[in-house]
Amino acid sequence: MNSEKNRASLMAVVAAYLLYLAYQLFEARLDTDTTMTPTVRFLCIGLFVLAAIGLFVYAIHTWRHSTQEEEDEQRKRDEHTMK
DSSP: OOHHHHHHHHHHHHHHHHHHHHHHHHHTTTOOSSSOOHHHHHHHHHHHHHHHHHHHHHHHHHHHHHHHHHHHHHHHHHHHHHO
């Protein structure tokens, strides 16, 4: 596994954690023992969800790009050995 795939995997884990944080904020939305106003809570939930979606999309793009590069390198090696 190359470093690009490692980075993509780490980004996916961070995105999953952001979704978990958003879920925890949503689950505690009726909790009145906090200084966070409902407006701020929902803004944070939205920000975490949007950031997680962006990270997931970028992680998938990075993963696919890395896989394509590996396939191209393998194809070049195969062509070189056939000559």
